[in-house]
Amino acid sequence: MEFFDLKDKKEALSWLLSTGEEARKLRQAAHEVKMAHVGNKVYLRALIEYSNVCRKNCYYCGIRSGNSAVRRYTVGKDEVLRAARFAHQAGFGSLVLQSGERQDEAFIRDIEELVDAMMQQSGGELGITLSLGEQKPETYARWKKAGAIRYLLRIETSSPGLYTRLHPAGHSFQARLDCLKSLRDAGYQVGSGIMIGLPFQSPEQVVEDVYFLKEMDVDMVGMGPYIEHPQTPLWEYRDRIPSKQERYDWSLNAWALLRLIAPDINIASTTAIGSLSPKGREEALYAAANVIMPNLTPFSCRKEYFLYEHKICIEESHEDSRENIERIIREAGCEPEYFSQGNSRHFHARFQGE
Numbered sequence: 001m002e003f004f005d006l007k008d009k010k011e012a013l014s015w016l017l018s019t020g021e022e023a024r025k026l027r028q029a030a031h032e033v034k035m036a037h038v039g040n041k042v043y044l045r046a047l048i049e050y051s052n053v054c055r056k057n058c059y060y061c062g063i064r065s066g067n068s069a070v071r072r073y074t075v076g077k078d079e080v081l082r083a084a085r086f087a088h089q090a091g092f093g094s095l096v097l098q099s100g101e102r103q104d105e106a107f108i109r110d111i112e113e114l115v116d117a118m119m120q121q122s123g124g125e126l127g128i129t130l131s132l133g134e135q136k137p138e139t140y141a142r143w144k145k146a147g148a149i150r151y152l153l154r155i156e157t158s159s160p161g162l163y164t165r166l167h168p169a170g171h172s173f174q175a176r177l178d179c180l181k182s183l184r185d186a187g188y189q190v191g192s193g194i195m196i197g198l199p200f201q202s203p204e205q206v207v208e209d210v211y212f213l214k215e216m217d218v219d220m221v222g223m224g225p226y227i228e229h230p231q232t233p234l235w236e237y238r239d240r241i242p243s244k245q246e247r248y249d250w251s252l253n254a255w256a257l258l259r260l261i262a263p264d265i266n267i268a269s270t271t272a273i274g275s276l277s278p279k280g281r282e283e284a285l286y287a288a289a290n291v292i293m294p295n296l297t298p299f300s301c302r303k304e305y306f307l308y309e310h311k312i313c314i315e316e317s318h319e320d321s322r323e324n325i326e327r328i329i330r331e332a333g334c335e336p337e338y339f340s341q342g343n344s345r346h347f348h349a350r351f352q353g354e
């Protein structure tokens, strides 16, 4: 029997807003669906924040091009390969290369060469995810050919009106949708995600966002609470957002709702939820998530990939990070799945269907 009528968005809204015992029931129901469809294994994706250079100027983002207080960096090729070797030898199985958005040929070629080198270095064993923003279909195809298998491009909100309020002119909601389609056409496992608790965002919109991810038929999701950053235009509206506790509860409930309506996708337990509460990542893993991303960005650069206030994992060493991540996974009642690319079951089912 289903926990609730999954087509009933009004009911979903009441669960999104639930607290206390009601929220516990929702997360327990999601946990049971998770165990039945993806089990208690958690995939590890080493995260490398490759560069904070970005041509875009999103109003919520600390590394937006208009923020002149940021020291810009790009991690050297040797350092990326060293971190990738560490990840492979530590059994992380997969890696995420994330960066601000650039579309110039030098950047495209650097990524292409890096992906190819990481594939060669790992004997093709490392599953490579890219999160490098909007690109032309030819670029997505080049990086896929070089060996990348997954791509994460967050929509942030499914409301075109809200999207417009969060971005300056020249940032197009339709362009983002087109990119998500191109990624699917290129054969990637496609991921997207949303922010929860934004200024001007209603809880009804959050419910719509969760259903949008299902309708987009994504293979994986990286989402989390909105956390304000003082060097962004949205800082001005920090008094108009839900409290930290509300953003935390809504986020965990949104994760649970998503697991209930999309049982076989990969869902990441993101650093943003851990930044709101010390137990955030454990709770997300228990209720719904099955992916976690240890940060392997070189220490000299981590402080500069400062997307929002109070971001965690800025000071940990690689080994600390691995131990810490393993502790989080076990405290959530789950098991780390080493030496696995952690591909999305939904993608396999979709691929066979197509």
Ligand code: SF4
Residues within 6 Å of the ligand: 054, 055, 056, 057, 058, 061, 062, 063, 064, 065, 099, 100, 101, 133
């Ligand atoms: S959210 Fe992404 S695209 Fe927008 S400014 Fe930040 S890094 Fe650039």
